[in-house]
Amino acid sequence: MDTFDQNHIWHPYAKVPNAVPAHLVKSADGVYLNLESGRVIDGMSSWWSAIHGYNHPVLNKAVTDQLNKMSHVMFGGLTHDPAITLAKTLVEITPANLTKVFFTDSGSVAVESALKMALQYWHNKGQSNKNRFVTILGGYHGDTFGAMSVCDPDNGMHHLFTGVLPKHLFAKSPSIVSMDEALLDLESTLKQHSDSIAAMILEPVVQGAGGMRIYNPQYLLKAKALCEKFDVLFILDEIATGFGRTGELFAFEYVDVEPDILCLGKALTGGYMTLAATLTTDDISSEVGTLMHGPTFMANPLACSVANASINLLLNYPWQDNIANIEAILNSELSSLRNEECVAEVRILGAIGVVELTQDIDIEKTQALLIEQGVWLRPYGKLLYTMPPFNISKQELLKITKAITTIVKL
Ligand SMILES: *Cc1c(COP(=O)(O)O)cnc(C)c1O
Numbered sequence: 001m002d003t004f005d006q007n008h009i010w011h012p013y014a015k016v017p018n019a020v021p022a023h024l025v026k027s028a029d030g031v032y033l034n035l036e037s038g039r040v041i042d043g044m045s046s047w048w049s050a051i052h053g054y055n056h057p058v059l060n061k062a063v064t065d066q067l068n069k070m071s072h073v074m075f076g077g078l079t080h081d082p083a084i085t086l087a088k089t090l091v092e093i094t095p096a097n098l099t100k101v102f103f104t105d106s107g108s109v110a111v112e113s114a115l116k117m118a119l120q121y122w123h124n125k126g127q128s129n130k131n132r133f134v135t136i137l138g139g140y141h142g143d144t145f146g147a148m149s150v151c152d153p154d155n156g157m158h159h160l161f162t163g164v165l166p167k168h169l170f171a172k173s174p175s176i177v178s179m180d181e182a183l184l185d186l187e188s189t190l191k192q193h194s195d196s197i198a199a200m201i202l203e204p205v206v207q208g209a210g211g212m213r214i215y216n217p218q219y220l221l222k223a224k225a226l227c228e229k230f231d232v233l234f235i236l237d238e239i240a241t242g243f244g245r246t247g248e249l250f251a252f253e254y255v256d257v258e259p260d261i262l263c264l265g266k267a268l269t270g271g272y273m274t275l276a277a278t279l280t281t282d283d284i285s286s287e288v289g290t291l292m293h294g295p296t297f298m299a300n301p302l303a304c305s306v307a308n309a310s311i312n313l314l315l316n317y318p319w320q321d322n323i324a325n326i327e328a329i330l331n332s333e334l335s336s337l338r339n340e341e342c343v344a345e346v347r348i349l350g351a352i353g354v355v356e357l358t359q360d361i362d363i364e365k366t367q368a369l370l371i372e373q374g375v376w377l378r379p380y381g382k383l384l385y386t387m388p389p390f391n392i393s394k395q396e397l398l399k400i401t402k403a404i405t406t407i408v409k410l
Pocket of ligand 1 (some may be wrong): 106107108109111140141142143192203208209238239240265323
Protein backbone atom coordinates (compact mmCIF):
# COMPACT_ATOMS: atom_id res chain seq x y z
CA MET A 1 0.00 0.00 0.00
CA ASP A 2 1.15 3.51 -0.81
CA THR A 3 0.09 6.29 1.56
CA PHE A 4 -0.01 8.99 -1.10
CA ASP A 5 -2.12 6.80 -3.35
CA GLN A 6 -4.43 6.00 -0.49
CA ASN A 7 -4.96 9.65 0.42
CA HIS A 8 -4.92 11.45 -2.91
CA ILE A 9 -5.82 9.23 -5.84
CA TRP A 10 -9.26 8.14 -6.90
CA HIS A 11 -9.62 4.52 -8.00
CA PRO A 12 -12.57 3.16 -10.02
CA TYR A 13 -15.89 3.46 -8.18
CA ALA A 14 -14.07 4.36 -4.99
CA LYS A 15 -13.67 7.20 -2.56
CA VAL A 16 -10.56 8.99 -1.33
CA PRO A 17 -9.20 7.64 0.91
CA ASN A 18 -10.00 4.31 -0.66
CA ALA A 19 -12.08 2.04 1.61
CA VAL A 20 -9.66 -0.78 0.80
CA PRO A 21 -6.09 0.35 0.02
CA ALA A 22 -4.97 -0.51 -3.52
CA HIS A 23 -2.24 -3.11 -4.01
CA LEU A 24 0.96 -1.85 -5.57
CA VAL A 25 1.92 -3.69 -8.78
CA LYS A 26 5.64 -3.62 -9.55
CA SER A 27 5.47 -5.46 -12.88
CA ALA A 28 3.48 -8.12 -14.68
CA ASP A 29 4.46 -11.02 -16.92
CA GLY A 30 2.58 -13.95 -18.42
CA VAL A 31 -0.57 -14.39 -16.35
CA TYR A 32 1.10 -12.99 -13.22
CA LEU A 33 0.91 -9.64 -11.46
CA ASN A 34 3.96 -8.98 -9.33
CA LEU A 35 2.57 -7.16 -6.33
CA GLU A 36 4.78 -5.52 -3.78
CA SER A 37 3.48 -8.19 -1.42
CA GLY A 38 4.01 -11.16 -3.75
CA ARG A 39 3.12 -12.79 -7.05
CA VAL A 40 -0.52 -13.47 -7.95
CA ILE A 41 -2.25 -15.07 -10.94
CA ASP A 42 -4.46 -12.52 -12.67
CA GLY A 43 -7.93 -14.02 -12.96
CA MET A 44 -9.40 -10.77 -14.30
CA SER A 45 -7.30 -10.09 -17.42
CA SER A 46 -7.33 -6.46 -16.26
CA TRP A 47 -11.09 -6.22 -16.85
CA TRP A 48 -11.46 -8.45 -19.91
CA SER A 49 -8.60 -6.86 -21.81
CA ALA A 50 -5.26 -8.67 -21.28
CA ILE A 51 -6.20 -11.75 -23.30
CA HIS A 52 -2.56 -12.69 -24.02
CA GLY A 53 -1.31 -11.93 -20.52
CA TYR A 54 1.37 -9.36 -19.70
CA ASN A 55 4.74 -8.34 -21.04
CA HIS A 56 4.20 -10.38 -24.18
CA PRO A 57 7.27 -10.21 -26.46
CA VAL A 58 5.23 -9.83 -29.66
CA LEU A 59 3.07 -7.05 -28.26
CA ASN A 60 6.05 -5.34 -26.64
CA LYS A 61 7.83 -5.34 -29.99
CA ALA A 62 4.81 -3.84 -31.76
CA VAL A 63 4.76 -0.94 -29.32
CA THR A 64 8.51 -0.30 -29.32
CA ASP A 65 8.76 -0.52 -33.12
CA GLN A 66 5.99 2.03 -33.45
CA LEU A 67 7.44 4.17 -30.65
CA ASN A 68 10.61 4.53 -32.69
CA LYS A 69 8.59 5.87 -35.63
CA MET A 70 6.05 8.09 -33.86
CA SER A 71 3.95 7.70 -30.76
CA HIS A 72 1.16 10.01 -31.76
CA VAL A 73 -0.03 12.41 -34.41
CA MET A 74 -3.39 14.12 -34.68
CA PHE A 75 -5.91 12.24 -36.82
CA GLY A 76 -7.52 15.40 -38.17
CA GLY A 77 -6.20 15.73 -41.73
CA LEU A 78 -3.50 13.11 -41.12
CA THR A 79 -3.51 9.32 -41.24
CA HIS A 80 -1.05 6.46 -40.71
CA ASP A 81 -0.47 2.81 -41.53
CA PRO A 82 -1.30 1.36 -38.09
CA ALA A 83 -4.82 2.85 -38.27
CA ILE A 84 -5.33 1.83 -41.90
CA THR A 85 -4.20 -1.75 -41.23
CA LEU A 86 -6.37 -2.00 -38.14
CA ALA A 87 -9.46 -0.63 -39.87
CA LYS A 88 -8.96 -3.09 -42.74
CA THR A 89 -8.69 -5.97 -40.28
CA LEU A 90 -11.76 -4.92 -38.32
CA VAL A 91 -13.81 -4.64 -41.51
CA GLU A 92 -12.55 -8.06 -42.56
CA ILE A 93 -13.26 -9.94 -39.31
CA THR A 94 -16.70 -8.43 -38.63
CA PRO A 95 -19.91 -9.01 -40.64
CA ALA A 96 -19.83 -7.99 -44.31
CA ASN A 97 -22.27 -5.10 -43.84
CA LEU A 98 -19.86 -3.28 -41.47
CA THR A 99 -17.48 -1.30 -43.66
CA LYS A 100 -16.83 2.02 -41.89
CA VAL A 101 -14.67 2.49 -38.80
CA PHE A 102 -14.57 5.30 -36.24
CA PHE A 103 -11.69 5.06 -33.72
CA THR A 104 -12.00 6.42 -30.21
CA ASP A 105 -9.92 6.34 -27.08
CA SER A 106 -12.17 4.33 -24.77
CA GLY A 107 -15.14 2.01 -24.76
CA SER A 108 -17.46 4.61 -23.27
CA VAL A 109 -16.59 6.99 -26.09
CA ALA A 110 -17.15 4.24 -28.67
CA VAL A 111 -20.65 3.93 -27.21
CA GLU A 112 -21.14 7.71 -27.31
CA SER A 113 -20.14 7.67 -30.98
CA ALA A 114 -22.52 4.81 -31.72
CA LEU A 115 -25.39 6.70 -30.08
CA LYS A 116 -24.46 9.85 -32.01
CA MET A 117 -24.38 7.94 -35.28
CA ALA A 118 -27.89 6.66 -34.64
CA LEU A 119 -29.18 10.13 -33.70
CA GLN A 120 -27.55 11.84 -36.68
CA TYR A 121 -28.84 9.09 -38.98
CA TRP A 122 -32.47 9.74 -38.08
CA HIS A 123 -32.01 13.50 -37.88
CA ASN A 124 -30.64 13.58 -41.44
CA LYS A 125 -33.47 11.37 -42.60
CA GLY A 126 -35.84 14.06 -41.34
CA GLN A 127 -36.93 12.06 -38.30
CA SER A 128 -35.47 14.01 -35.39
CA ASN A 129 -38.31 12.65 -33.30
CA LYS A 130 -36.40 9.36 -33.20
CA ASN A 131 -34.07 10.48 -30.44
CA ARG A 132 -34.37 7.91 -27.67
CA PHE A 133 -32.80 4.52 -27.10
CA VAL A 134 -34.13 1.21 -25.93
CA THR A 135 -32.01 -1.32 -24.10
CA ILE A 136 -32.44 -4.26 -21.75
CA LEU A 137 -32.20 -4.13 -17.97
CA GLY A 138 -28.94 -5.30 -16.40
CA GLY A 139 -26.72 -3.76 -19.07
CA TYR A 140 -23.50 -1.78 -18.80
CA HIS A 141 -22.19 0.49 -21.55
CA GLY A 142 -19.72 2.82 -19.85
CA ASP A 143 -19.50 5.79 -17.54
CA THR A 144 -19.91 8.87 -19.73
CA PHE A 145 -23.34 10.49 -19.76
CA GLY A 146 -24.71 9.00 -22.96
CA ALA A 147 -23.38 5.56 -22.09
CA MET A 148 -24.55 5.86 -18.49
CA SER A 149 -28.08 6.69 -19.64
CA VAL A 150 -28.39 3.24 -21.24
CA CYS A 151 -26.83 1.35 -18.31
CA ASP A 152 -29.10 -0.50 -15.93
CA PRO A 153 -30.98 2.23 -14.02
CA ASP A 154 -30.17 0.66 -10.64
CA ASN A 155 -26.56 -0.34 -11.23
CA GLY A 156 -25.96 2.61 -13.52
CA MET A 157 -26.21 5.33 -10.88
CA HIS A 158 -29.31 6.85 -12.52
CA HIS A 159 -30.62 7.84 -9.12
CA LEU A 160 -27.59 10.12 -8.61
CA PHE A 161 -28.17 11.91 -11.89
CA THR A 162 -31.96 12.10 -12.09
CA GLY A 163 -32.94 15.10 -14.15
CA VAL A 164 -29.60 15.16 -15.96
CA LEU A 165 -29.64 11.79 -17.71
CA PRO A 166 -31.97 11.49 -20.68
CA LYS A 167 -34.78 9.01 -20.04
CA HIS A 168 -34.48 6.03 -22.28
CA LEU A 169 -36.54 2.86 -22.45
CA PHE A 170 -35.71 -0.35 -20.64
CA ALA A 171 -37.12 -3.73 -21.63
CA LYS A 172 -36.90 -6.86 -19.52
CA SER A 173 -33.63 -8.73 -19.86
CA PRO A 174 -33.62 -12.27 -21.29
CA SER A 175 -31.05 -13.13 -18.64
CA ILE A 176 -33.57 -12.49 -15.88
CA VAL A 177 -36.98 -13.45 -17.26
CA SER A 178 -37.50 -16.05 -20.00
CA MET A 179 -36.49 -15.17 -23.53
CA ASP A 180 -40.13 -15.21 -24.64
CA GLU A 181 -41.19 -12.85 -21.89
CA ALA A 182 -38.27 -10.53 -22.68
CA LEU A 183 -39.20 -10.51 -26.37
CA LEU A 184 -42.85 -9.75 -25.62
CA ASP A 185 -41.73 -6.86 -23.44
CA LEU A 186 -39.41 -5.56 -26.13
CA GLU A 187 -42.12 -5.85 -28.76
CA SER A 188 -44.64 -3.93 -26.72
CA THR A 189 -42.05 -1.22 -25.96
CA LEU A 190 -41.22 -0.91 -29.66
CA LYS A 191 -44.88 -0.96 -30.67
CA GLN A 192 -45.67 1.85 -28.28
CA HIS A 193 -42.58 4.05 -28.76
CA SER A 194 -40.87 3.25 -32.07
CA ASP A 195 -41.71 6.75 -33.36
CA SER A 196 -39.31 8.14 -30.79
CA ILE A 197 -36.67 5.37 -30.77
CA ALA A 198 -33.44 5.77 -32.73
CA ALA A 199 -31.80 2.49 -31.80
CA MET A 200 -31.65 -0.48 -29.51
CA ILE A 201 -28.30 -1.02 -27.77
CA LEU A 202 -27.29 -4.16 -25.92
CA GLU A 203 -24.40 -6.42 -25.01
CA PRO A 204 -24.59 -9.65 -27.01
CA VAL A 205 -25.01 -12.90 -24.99
CA VAL A 206 -23.12 -11.75 -21.87
CA GLN A 207 -24.08 -8.74 -19.80
CA GLY A 208 -20.80 -7.83 -18.13
CA ALA A 209 -20.35 -5.19 -15.46
CA GLY A 210 -24.13 -4.86 -15.02
CA GLY A 211 -24.32 -8.28 -13.36
CA MET A 212 -22.28 -10.90 -15.28
CA ARG A 213 -25.36 -12.59 -16.72
CA ILE A 214 -25.59 -14.83 -19.76
CA TYR A 215 -28.60 -15.13 -22.05
CA ASN A 216 -29.80 -17.20 -25.00
CA PRO A 217 -28.14 -15.93 -28.20
CA GLN A 218 -31.40 -16.59 -30.09
CA TYR A 219 -32.70 -13.48 -28.37
CA LEU A 220 -30.35 -11.43 -30.55
CA LEU A 221 -31.87 -12.74 -33.76
CA LYS A 222 -35.40 -12.08 -32.60
CA ALA A 223 -34.61 -8.67 -31.13
CA LYS A 224 -32.92 -7.68 -34.40
CA ALA A 225 -35.99 -8.82 -36.35
CA LEU A 226 -38.22 -6.73 -34.10
CA CYS A 227 -35.95 -3.70 -34.52
CA GLU A 228 -36.15 -4.09 -38.30
CA LYS A 229 -39.91 -4.41 -38.15
CA PHE A 230 -40.20 -1.19 -36.13
CA ASP A 231 -37.51 0.75 -38.00
CA VAL A 232 -35.07 0.95 -35.10
CA LEU A 233 -31.28 0.60 -35.53
CA PHE A 234 -29.54 -2.28 -33.78
CA ILE A 235 -26.32 -1.49 -31.88
CA LEU A 236 -24.22 -4.27 -30.38
CA ASP A 237 -21.73 -3.43 -27.65
CA GLU A 238 -19.03 -6.13 -27.94
CA ILE A 239 -16.57 -4.16 -25.82
CA ALA A 240 -16.41 -6.84 -23.11
CA THR A 241 -17.16 -9.94 -25.17
CA GLY A 242 -15.18 -9.28 -28.36
CA PHE A 243 -11.99 -11.09 -29.41
CA GLY A 244 -12.75 -14.62 -28.31
CA ARG A 245 -13.84 -14.35 -24.70
CA THR A 246 -17.12 -16.25 -25.09
CA GLY A 247 -15.76 -18.94 -27.40
CA GLU A 248 -16.72 -17.12 -30.61
CA LEU A 249 -14.54 -14.33 -31.97
CA PHE A 250 -17.54 -12.06 -31.34
CA ALA A 251 -20.43 -13.13 -29.14
CA PHE A 252 -23.01 -12.23 -31.79
CA GLU A 253 -21.52 -15.00 -33.95
CA TYR A 254 -23.41 -17.51 -31.81
CA VAL A 255 -26.25 -16.60 -34.18
CA ASP A 256 -26.31 -15.20 -37.66
CA VAL A 257 -26.97 -11.58 -36.82
CA GLU A 258 -25.55 -8.42 -38.35
CA PRO A 259 -25.62 -5.32 -36.16
CA ASP A 260 -26.10 -1.91 -37.79
CA ILE A 261 -23.50 -0.46 -35.47
CA LEU A 262 -20.83 -2.35 -33.50
CA CYS A 263 -18.70 -1.15 -30.57
CA LEU A 264 -15.31 -2.75 -29.84
CA GLY A 265 -12.81 -1.99 -27.09
CA LYS A 266 -11.13 -3.63 -24.08
CA ALA A 267 -9.30 -6.67 -25.61
CA LEU A 268 -8.83 -4.79 -28.91
CA THR A 269 -5.25 -3.92 -27.92
CA GLY A 270 -4.66 -7.08 -25.90
CA GLY A 271 -5.00 -4.89 -22.83
CA TYR A 272 -1.90 -2.84 -23.65
CA MET A 273 -3.44 0.52 -24.30
CA THR A 274 -6.72 2.30 -24.44
CA LEU A 275 -8.43 2.15 -27.83
CA ALA A 276 -11.92 1.50 -29.08
CA ALA A 277 -13.75 1.44 -32.39
CA THR A 278 -17.28 1.89 -33.64
CA LEU A 279 -18.15 0.23 -36.95
CA THR A 280 -21.14 0.83 -39.15
CA THR A 281 -22.59 0.28 -42.62
CA ASP A 282 -22.25 2.19 -45.90
CA ASP A 283 -25.87 3.22 -45.69
CA ILE A 284 -25.73 4.56 -42.14
CA SER A 285 -22.40 6.32 -42.60
CA SER A 286 -23.57 8.08 -45.75
CA GLU A 287 -26.78 9.20 -44.04
CA VAL A 288 -24.83 10.37 -40.96
CA GLY A 289 -22.51 12.52 -43.05
CA THR A 290 -20.06 14.45 -40.88
CA LEU A 291 -19.86 12.67 -37.54
CA MET A 292 -19.59 15.32 -34.84
CA HIS A 293 -16.84 13.69 -32.81
CA GLY A 294 -13.03 13.73 -32.86
CA PRO A 295 -11.02 12.90 -29.76
CA THR A 296 -7.50 14.32 -29.41
CA PHE A 297 -5.95 10.87 -29.23
CA MET A 298 -8.16 9.35 -31.94
CA ALA A 299 -6.52 6.30 -33.58
CA ASN A 300 -3.35 6.64 -31.51
CA PRO A 301 -0.61 4.89 -33.54
CA LEU A 302 0.89 3.02 -30.56
CA ALA A 303 -2.53 1.67 -29.65
CA CYS A 304 -3.38 0.77 -33.27
CA SER A 305 -0.02 -1.00 -33.67
CA VAL A 306 -0.45 -3.12 -30.60
CA ALA A 307 -4.06 -3.85 -31.63
CA ASN A 308 -2.80 -5.11 -34.99
CA ALA A 309 -0.24 -7.31 -33.24
CA SER A 310 -2.77 -8.60 -30.71
CA ILE A 311 -5.37 -9.53 -33.34
CA ASN A 312 -2.69 -11.24 -35.45
CA LEU A 313 -1.50 -13.17 -32.44
CA LEU A 314 -5.05 -14.24 -31.61
CA LEU A 315 -5.98 -15.30 -35.13
CA ASN A 316 -2.78 -17.26 -35.64
CA TYR A 317 -3.10 -19.81 -32.89
CA PRO A 318 -5.97 -22.18 -32.07
CA TRP A 319 -7.49 -19.85 -29.48
CA GLN A 320 -10.80 -21.73 -29.70
CA ASP A 321 -9.05 -24.73 -28.12
CA ASN A 322 -7.74 -22.57 -25.28
CA ILE A 323 -11.22 -21.21 -24.61
CA ALA A 324 -12.76 -24.69 -24.81
CA ASN A 325 -10.17 -25.99 -22.32
CA ILE A 326 -10.77 -23.08 -19.95
CA GLU A 327 -14.53 -23.59 -20.21
CA ALA A 328 -14.20 -27.31 -19.49
CA ILE A 329 -12.11 -26.65 -16.37
CA LEU A 330 -14.46 -23.93 -15.14
CA ASN A 331 -17.35 -26.35 -15.63
CA SER A 332 -15.69 -29.26 -13.85
CA GLU A 333 -14.34 -27.17 -10.96
CA LEU A 334 -17.10 -24.61 -10.34
CA SER A 335 -20.37 -26.28 -11.34
CA SER A 336 -20.75 -28.28 -8.15
CA LEU A 337 -20.68 -25.05 -6.14
CA ARG A 338 -24.33 -24.73 -7.22
CA ASN A 339 -25.14 -27.13 -4.38
CA GLU A 340 -23.70 -24.82 -1.71
CA GLU A 341 -26.31 -23.02 0.33
CA CYS A 342 -24.62 -19.64 -0.04
CA VAL A 343 -24.58 -19.91 -3.85
CA ALA A 344 -27.46 -18.52 -5.90
CA GLU A 345 -26.14 -19.45 -9.34
CA VAL A 346 -23.02 -20.57 -11.23
CA ARG A 347 -22.73 -19.26 -14.79
CA ILE A 348 -20.06 -20.34 -17.25
CA LEU A 349 -19.50 -19.46 -20.89
CA GLY A 350 -16.19 -19.66 -22.72
CA ALA A 351 -13.46 -18.13 -20.56
CA ILE A 352 -15.95 -16.58 -18.14
CA GLY A 353 -16.79 -18.21 -14.82
CA VAL A 354 -19.23 -16.55 -12.43
CA VAL A 355 -20.34 -17.63 -8.97
CA GLU A 356 -23.22 -15.52 -7.71
CA LEU A 357 -23.67 -15.76 -3.96
CA THR A 358 -26.89 -15.10 -2.08
CA GLN A 359 -25.26 -12.35 0.02
CA ASP A 360 -22.97 -9.42 -0.68
CA ILE A 361 -19.30 -10.33 -0.52
CA ASP A 362 -16.96 -8.72 2.02
CA ILE A 363 -14.53 -7.46 -0.60
CA GLU A 364 -11.65 -6.59 1.71
CA LYS A 365 -11.68 -9.90 3.54
CA THR A 366 -12.22 -11.93 0.38
CA GLN A 367 -9.50 -10.19 -1.57
CA ALA A 368 -7.01 -10.70 1.26
CA LEU A 369 -7.84 -14.42 1.30
CA LEU A 370 -7.49 -14.64 -2.47
CA ILE A 371 -4.10 -12.95 -2.45
CA GLU A 372 -2.98 -15.29 0.31
CA GLN A 373 -3.76 -18.10 -2.15
CA GLY A 374 -1.82 -16.35 -4.89
CA VAL A 375 -4.83 -15.23 -6.92
CA TRP A 376 -6.09 -11.83 -8.07
CA LEU A 377 -9.84 -11.46 -8.49
CA ARG A 378 -12.02 -8.41 -8.04
CA PRO A 379 -15.38 -9.50 -6.66
CA TYR A 380 -18.25 -7.03 -6.57
CA GLY A 381 -21.69 -7.18 -5.02
CA LYS A 382 -22.65 -10.84 -4.79
CA LEU A 383 -20.35 -11.84 -7.63
CA LEU A 384 -17.13 -13.82 -7.43
CA TYR A 385 -15.93 -14.31 -10.98
CA THR A 386 -12.99 -14.91 -13.26
CA MET A 387 -12.15 -14.20 -16.91
CA PRO A 388 -8.49 -15.24 -17.14
CA PRO A 389 -6.00 -14.55 -19.96
CA PHE A 390 -6.41 -17.13 -22.76
CA ASN A 391 -2.85 -18.43 -22.30
CA ILE A 392 -3.38 -19.50 -18.69
CA SER A 393 -2.18 -23.03 -17.97
CA LYS A 394 -4.38 -25.74 -16.46
CA GLN A 395 -2.39 -25.60 -13.21
CA GLU A 396 -2.78 -21.84 -12.96
CA LEU A 397 -6.50 -21.97 -13.70
CA LEU A 398 -6.99 -24.70 -11.10
CA LYS A 399 -5.36 -22.38 -8.58
CA ILE A 400 -8.03 -19.78 -9.37
CA THR A 401 -10.94 -22.24 -9.19
CA LYS A 402 -9.55 -23.67 -5.96
CA ALA A 403 -9.36 -20.20 -4.45
CA ILE A 404 -12.96 -19.48 -5.50
CA THR A 405 -14.06 -22.81 -4.02
CA THR A 406 -12.27 -22.08 -0.76
CA ILE A 407 -13.97 -18.69 -0.44
CA VAL A 408 -17.40 -20.11 -1.21
CA LYS A 409 -16.99 -22.94 1.31
CA LEU A 410 -15.70 -20.74 4.14
C1 LIG B 1 -16.05 -1.68 -20.18
C2 LIG B 1 -17.23 -1.53 -21.04
C3 LIG B 1 -17.55 -0.29 -21.64
C4 LIG B 1 -16.78 0.96 -21.36
O1 LIG B 1 -15.47 0.88 -21.78
P1 LIG B 1 -14.36 1.88 -21.12
O2 LIG B 1 -13.14 1.62 -21.93
O3 LIG B 1 -14.24 1.48 -19.69
O4 LIG B 1 -14.88 3.26 -21.28
C5 LIG B 1 -18.65 -0.25 -22.46
N1 LIG B 1 -19.39 -1.35 -22.72
C6 LIG B 1 -19.10 -2.55 -22.18
C7 LIG B 1 -19.94 -3.73 -22.51
C8 LIG B 1 -18.03 -2.68 -21.32
O5 LIG B 1 -17.76 -3.86 -20.75
